[in-house]
Amino acid sequence: MKRILVIIAIAFGIFVFTAPDAWARGRMHEDVAGCHGADCAEFRTYSRAALETVSGEVIEVYEATSQSYRAGLHLLVKTNKETLDVHLGPISYIEGQNFNFEPGDVLEIKGDILNDSQMPTMIATEVTKDNETLTLRYEDGFPLWKASLRQ
Numbered sequence: 001m002k003r004i005l006v007i008i009a010i011a012f013g014i015f016v017f018t019a020p021d022a023w024a025r026g027r028m029h030e031d032v033a034g035c036h037g038a039d040c041a042e043f044r045t046y047s048r049a050a051l052e053t054v055s056g057e058v059i060e061v062y063e064a065t066s067q068s069y070r071a072g073l074h075l076l077v078k079t080n081k082e083t084l085d086v087h088l089g090p091i092s093y094i095e096g097q098n099f100n101f102e103p104g105d106v107l108e109i110k111g112d113i114l115n116d117s118q119m120p121t122m123i124a125t126e127v128t129k130d131n132e133t134l135t136l137r138y139e140d141g142f143p144l145w146k147a148s149l150r151q
Contacts, residue, residue, distance in 0.1 A: 051112055052122075053108060054079045054081075054108070054109055056079035056107060057078050057104065057105070058102065058103050058105040060075070061075055061103065062076075072091060073087075073089065073091045073094055073101075075101055077107065077109065082120055084120050085119045086109055086122045086124050086127075087121060087124060093145040094134065101129070109122060109126070111123050111126075123137075124136050138150075
């Protein structure tokens with residue numbers, strides 16, 4: 001009996017510490033067929049119903065290198081309302097589209113703003129700079145750089 005209780009306690013602990021980030025935050029949105037697991041965690045936090053367009057100036061460009069689904073190129077953008085941490089996507093994808101960003105760039109960004117951290121975060125769908133638009137996600141939020149996973 002004691003062994004069973006220990007096994008149950010261990011199983012419960014594993015479940016609690018491995019719950020998906022989106023589920024833990026209570027922010028799971030629509031899913032796309034063929035999008036499952038860690039590769040699509042970012043997509044599950046995206047809500048096309050909540051899309052906003054903002055304009056602002058880049059104050060910092062940085063790469064998030066954690067194992068998180070928000071790893072990749074980020075911009076800190078100062079709008080007339082707030083400073084946003086804008087998640088774009090993998091640097092290799094952005095460079096492959098011949099786009100680069102620098103402090104001082106003035107951008108128009110379309111995406112979903114998440115208020116789940118210390119600073120509001122935007123999952124960008126499109127970024128326009130100097131009349132050139134970088135498209136990062138399909139209309140439903142699925143990342144273009146993961147198009148091969150889409151069925």
